[in-house]
Amino acid sequence: MTTRREFVGTAAALLLPWQARQKLPLGFSTLGCPTWPWPKILDFAAEHQFASIELRGIQENLDLTKVPELLPEHLGDARRQLTAHGLAVSCLGASAQMHDLDAVKHEAQLDEARRFIDLAQALGAPYVRVFGNEYVKDVPRDQMLAHIAGALHELGDHARRKGVTVLIESHGDFTDSPALLEILQKADSPNVALLWDAHHTFVSGKEQPEDTVRQLGRYIRHTHLKDSVPAGNDRRYVLTGTGDVPVKRQIAALAKIGYRGFYSFEWEKRWHPEIEEPEVAFAQYAQVAAQYLHEAGVG
Numbered sequence: 331m332t333t334r335r336e337f338v339g340t341a342a343a344l345l346l347p348w349q350a351r352q353k354l355p356l357g358f359s360t361l362g363c364p365t366w367p368w369p370k371i372l373d374f375a376a377e378h379q380f381a382s383i384e385l386r387g388i389q390e391n392l393d394l395t396k397v398p399e400l401l402p403e404h405l406g407d408a409r410r411q412l413t414a415h416g417l418a419v420s421c422l423g424a425s426a427q428m429h430d431l432d433a434v435k436h437e438a439q440l441d442e443a444r445r446f447i448d449l450a451q452a453l454g455a456p457y458v459r460v461f462g463n464e465y466v467k468d469v470p471r472d473q474m475l476a477h478i479a480g481a482l483h484e485l486g487d488h489a490r491r492k493g494v495t496v497l498i499e500s501h502g503d504f505t506d507s508p509a510l511l512e513i514l515q516k517a518d519s520p521n522v523a524l525l526w527d528a529h530h531t532f533v534s535g536k537e538q539p540e541d542t543v544r545q546l547g548r549y550i551r552h553t554h555l556k557d558s559v560p561a562g563n564d565r566r567y568v569l570t571g572t573g574d575v576p577v578k579r580q581i582a583a584l585a586k587i588g589y590r591g592f593y594s595f596e597w598e599k600r601w602h603p604e605i606e607e608p609e610v611a612f613a614q615y616a617q618v619a620a621q622y623l624h625e626a627g628v629g
Contacts, residue, residue, distance in 0.1 A: 354620050354629045355592045357382030357420050359554070362597030363608040365389065368399045368408075374609070376415040378616050382592045384552075385455075386423035387600065394422055395445045405452050419455040420592045421497065421525065421552050422446050427463040428481040428498075429474065436481070443485050443496065451492040457552055458494060459525050460485070462513070463502035475509065479516030486519030497525035497552055505535035507545040514549050527554040527596070528580040533565060539576055543583040550589060554596035555580060555619070567598060567605050570618045578622045585626035593619055 357380055360371060368388055375383050388397045399408050412419065426443040430436040446458045460482075465474050478498075485496045498517075504510055505527075514524060524546055531542045543550070557573035558565040570577055581593060595615040599608055623629050 353379055353381040353416070354623050355382070356380050356616055356619055356623075357384055357592040357594040358608075358612050358615065359384040359386045359423065359594060359596045360388060361386040361423070361601075362595065362599045362611065364600040366608070368397075368411075372411055372415045372417065374612065375417055378613055380417070380612075380616060382418045382420040382594065384421045384423060384592075384594050384596075385419060386596075392425060393442075394424075395449050400449065400453065402452070409454060418592075419453055420594055421457040421459055422450050422453070422455050423459045425461075427461045427502075428478040429462055429464045429466055431466055431469065431477065440481060440485065444488050447485070447489050447492050447494050447496070450494045456495060457497050457523075457525070458489070459497045459499050459552070461499055461501055462504040465503045471509075475512050476516055478504075479513045479518075482513065482517040482522045483519050486517065486521040489521040490519075495521045495523055495551060497523050499525040499554070500527045500531050500535070505530040507531070507535070507537060507542055511545055511549075514546075523551040524549040525552045525554065526550045528577070529554065529556045529558065529575055529596075532575055532580075533558065539580040539583045543587060547584075547587045547589070550584070550591070552591050553580075553584065553594050555593060555615075556596050556598070567602060569606060569611060570595070570615045577619075578625070581619065581622045581628075582626040585623070585628050593623065595619070 360383060363371060371383060385394055391397045394400055424443050424446040426439040430439055443460050450458050462478050482496060482498060489496045498513060500510055510524060528539060531537045555577055556567060557570045557575045557577055558567045559573045597608060597611045599605060
């Protein structure tokens, strides 16, 4: 006969870590802590009540398949460490870009994506992010979107066999909902979806978050959230809630449609070393985003 304690323990094991431990569905990308070793990433995330980490390189390695802690002989230890810290891996960030028309270069990009999909399966991560990423000069728009969609469909077939979903990020030349929607529809795969970088669709795509979610919400499986302010002809990343990116409305728009993924902070410290240190930015995001989630009725 199953006791109540055994039942509760079994039920908790079926939940995501943030559900079992009553954490909010917050996470951060390791893009924001490029000098941190694996143990510090896990310890900081647990101490600040994050529920997930998104892997976009560990220290000098952007190719996650070459990170020592994630090599096949160490994966069992990595999974046990994640569980002990109450953490899920939300997504693996590949650098693969689907726009190359050169057959050899294109195959190399697909190969990288497949390796990340295989690692995601072994690590228990549900998603692998790839990029579109550019309109190739003199190539008609329809042909370009069809080429990218075809590559995503091919990766979706591989991902389906591994229990993984491939996500195209709203990034590069593809930050507007019409183009992303057309790509996703042409990809026509249950294992191809969207990583919504909400900063890029607002800043580059010139879209309000409610409009983006209305058009693409059914495809959104993961997020990148961050704030910024104008800086000459560019943007400067700032602490969450101190810039002009409507992060609060982005979170509310997702909550309104019943989004079930993680709200992941992408602090681009690797590319912009002058911005705040991760110890500051991550902790501040956890506090501010938690308030936004509570106000949106999450948690």
